[in-house]
Amino acid sequence: MKIIVSVDKNWAIGYKGNLLQRVPEDMKQFKEKTWGKVVVMGRLTFESLPKKEPLPNRTNIILTRDKDYSVDNAIVCNSIEEVFKTTKFCNAEDIFIIGGEKIYKMFLPYCSKAYITKFHKEYPADTFFPNLDENKNWRLIEKSEEKKYQDLSFEYNTYENLNKI
Ligand SMILES: NC(=O)c1ccc[n+]([C@@H]2O[C@H](COP(=O)([O-])OP(=O)(O)OC[C@H]3O[C@@H](n4cnc5c(N)ncnc54)[C@H](OP(=O)(O)O)[C@@H]3O)[C@@H](O)[C@H]2O)c1
DSSP, X not given: OEEEEEEOTTOEEEETTEESOOOHHHHHHHHHHHTTSEEEEEHHHHHHSTTSSOOTTSEEEEEOSOTTOOOTTSEEESXXXXXXXXXXXXXXXXXXXXXXXXXXXXXGGGOSEEEEXXXXXXXXXXXXXXXXXXXXXXXXXXXXXXXXXXXXXXXXXXXXETTOO
């Protein structure tokens, strides 16, 4: 399993149910990395998607404790165990954890890699990703050059889990 996320300087990821910033190039790389793969998300992240529709050409798994929740063209799971059962026959490298905070925290120990887009800016925020620079299980293995979008600079960082469950 792999994580894909964008974070600010403080490892913040969201505010009032939305992303902190939409950067077209980052959206494009998210699409490319997850295209044709399995994406796992929390119910709140699903409901924050622009059209409240599953992401096209991906197997969408939505986590909720609501047993009656259903979405066309998506698989609904009621627990982490159910996600593991559902994805048992998938190549683990093809499963992307796409948020939000609760789902990232829950799956972090099971992920081999994290693709982190780091914005060099602080935003007002109410949801966060664990700081991998302070987590001894995770090591930064790749860092892109600095990129620009309008007045924002950002970079793509890849971390690997040295202690995957
Ligand atoms: N920067 C990024 O890359 C990025 C990516 C994704 C999301 N985000 C942001 O993150 C924020 C949302 O994060 P969040 O933590 O509030 O919500 P979330 O993780 O998207 O969803 C939380 C929901 O998942 C379900 N859930 C959680 N644990 C569960 C479990 N053990 N079993 C079954 N279901 C479970 C619950 O749904 P029910 O309440 O229905 O039971 C819970 O309310 C938004 O602001 C979003 O924009 C940022």
